[in-house]
Amino acid sequence: MIQQDRGTGIVKHPIKKGIIDCDVHVYPKNLDEIRVFMKQPWRDRYRGGGRGYFENPIHGSRLDAKPPSGGSPGSDPDFLREQHIDPNEIEHAVLLPRAFCNMHPDPDFGTAIAAAYNDWLAETWLGKYNLDGIFKGSITIAHQDPLAAAKEIERWADHPHFVQVMTDSGARAPFGQRQYYPIYEACERYGFPFAIHPGTDGMGINSQPSPGYPTHYIEWHTCLSLSFQAHLVSFITEGVFERFPGFKVVLTEGGVSWLPTLMWRLDQEYKALRYEVPWLTKKPSEYLRDHVRISSQPLERPDNDEHLLQILEMMDARHILMFASDYPHWDFDSPTRAFPRLPESLRQRIFIENARELYNL
Amino acid sequence: MGSHRVVKTADLPVGKRQIVYLEGRSIGVFNVNGTYCAIRNSCPHQGAPLCLGTVTGMTLPSLPTHPGEYLYGREGEILRCPWHGWEFDLTNGKSIYDPNKCLVKSYEVTVEPEESPGIETFPVTLEKGWVVVHI
Numbered sequence: 001m002i003q004q005d006r007g008t009g010i011v012k013h014p015i016k017k018g019i020i021d022c023d024v025h026v027y028p029k030n031l032d033e034i035r036v037f038m039k040q041p042w043r044d045r046y047r048g049g050g051r052g053y054f055e056n057p058i059h060g061s062r063l064d065a066k067p068p069s070g071g072s073p074g075s076d077p078d079f080l081r082e083q084h085i086d087p088n089e090i091e092h093a094v095l096l097p098r099a100f101c102n103m104h105p106d107p108d109f110g111t112a113i114a115a116a117y118n119d120w121l122a123e124t125w126l127g128k129y130n131l132d133g134i135f136k137g138s139i140t141i142a143h144q145d146p147l148a149a150a151k152e153i154e155r156w157a158d159h160p161h162f163v164q165v166m167t168d169s170g171a172r173a174p175f176g177q178r179q180y181y182p183i184y185e186a187c188e189r190y191g192f193p194f195a196i197h198p199g200t201d202g203m204g205i206n207s208q209p210s211p212g213y214p215t216h217y218i219e220w221h222t223c224l225s226l227s228f229q230a231h232l233v234s235f236i237t238e239g240v241f242e243r244f245p246g247f248k249v250v251l252t253e254g255g256v257s258w259l260p261t262l263m264w265r266l267d268q269e270y271k272a273l274r275y276e277v278p279w280l281t282k283k284p285s286e287y288l289r290d291h292v293r294i295s296s297q298p299l300e301r302p303d304n305d306e307h308l309l310q311i312l313e314m315m316d317a318r319h320i321l322m323f324a325s326d327y328p329h330w331d332f333d334s335p336t337r338a339f340p341r342l343p344e345s346l347r348q349r350i351f352i353e354n355a356r357e358l359y360n361l
Numbered sequence: 362m363g364s365h366r367v368v369k370t371a372d373l374p375v376g377k378r379q380i381v382y383l384e385g386r387s388i389g390v391f392n393v394n395g396t397y398c399a400i401r402n403s404c405p406h407q408g409a410p411l412c413l414g415t416v417t418g419m420t421l422p423s424l425p426t427h428p429g430e431y432l433y434g435r436e437g438e439i440l441r442c443p444w445h446g447w448e449f450d451l452t453n454g455k456s457i458y459d460p461n462k463c464l465v466k467s468y469e470v471t472v473e474p475e476e477s478p479g480i481e482t483f484p485v486t487l488e489k490g491w492v493v494v495h496i
Contacts, residue, residue, distance in 0.1 A: 056446075064443050330446060331445060
């Protein structure tokens with residue numbers, strides 16, 4: 001039975017209990033909530049700052065996600081629960097704060113921002129807002145300084161609610177390269193997957209993955225997948241998954257449907273060019289199930305649902321795809337409306353089991 | 362399937378909206394530059410509360426010979442979904458990107474004089490009256 005909520009006007013479709021949302025964004029009520037965790041000189045220097053030029057020209061967050069109490073979307077835990085967690089019957093939400101620390105030329109500044117966001121998240125959304133333990137957090141790191149990032153990961157190793165390490169996709173070099181090893185070593189040692197989220201591509205010190213800067217937001221946003229593809233090919237071909245057999249990567253908000261064709265291409269290249277990467281012990285695509293998870297939002301929706309279902313089959317969605325909503329951002333995917341009708345066993349894998357297994361929830 | 366007095370014309374000035382609940386449906390009633398329109402408060406895309414969106418204008422189709430040139434118009438006639446920003450024509454519920462395949466239900470709206478108990482309808486320019494939505 002379809003119901004429409006009288007207060008919010010949102011049409012509700014019946015959903016099973018206990019889904020896991022792998023991408024929810026939370027924000028401090030104000031920047032002082034972050035600054036209080038910073039030492040000088042960073043405290044005075046930190047003035048926030050986003051990803052720069054490419055802002056959605058229409059709106060960046062759901063207009064109805066602005067809390068009645070004031071403040072920005074994603075800053076009020078009671079309202080976030082009321083609008084998203086409760087009606088969508090979310091058992092766990094994996095929180096990804098947006099510190100944008102990876103664009104700074106000064107690695108110490110980036111590291112200080114990352115650490116302050118982690119302290120803030122631990123005290124608020126993973127602490128006093130989280131008495132029932134539904135919120136799970138991401139450890140923000142500044143990958144400009146991999147050794148410092150590894151120490152930051154270690155600092156949170158015993159925390160009950162941090163479940164992964166996260167970084168922006170923006171980088172100076174593809175993530176498979178060995179200067180990043182200290183990060184992956186720490187991830188593996190402490191059992192944290194490494195999540196990549198779009199951000200800071202082409203900003204500050206980071207390369208832009210398209211040829212030059214696109215003119216429009218629609219180009220930039222469509223092409224978010226580019227850096228994800230480059231990072232994934234790098235991880236596999238550089239042998240990171242051989243070097244760190246327990247290491248896992250989560251591709252968050254980088255698109256979904258490109259995955260099978262990219263893997264076809266890489267597997268085909270491997271037949272001739274294995275010579276160049278002899279440390280690989282199997283076909284590139286065969287690393288995915290053990291080492292890579294991909295979150296669903298923003299899910300592409302071709303006119304023909306059957307085409308998407310075929311893509312899900314081709315990409316082994318049953319084992320690697322995890323639902324994400326991206327609440328409260330503008331391109332939010334509704335748990336009940338973003339996907340076409342799925343076979344129940346596949347739906348359980350995508351909306352619950354794959355994330356439960358990855359994060360030990 | 363009835364007619365419902367939803368708001369007095371004086372309480373719904375140009376550019377304003379009223380969200381009402383009629384016969385089990387949430388419906389947005391808008392004063393679009395003096396004309397009253399009503400559409401279902403649910404986006405056909407993912408079920409967002411469409412009528413909480415931004416009332417605005419739109420970039421009109423540019424001349425094919427002039428990419429990069431913006432022609433802006435239809436101020437007040439376009440409703441943008443509060444979630445994904447899809448544009449809808451308030452006057453008929455049709456989306457801008459594909460009017461034939463993506464549309465939201467629109468309802469007939471008339472204005473009745475404030476004093477009259479009858480069902481006779483009057484031109485929408487009436488200053489004192491009721492906005493009536495016909496389901």
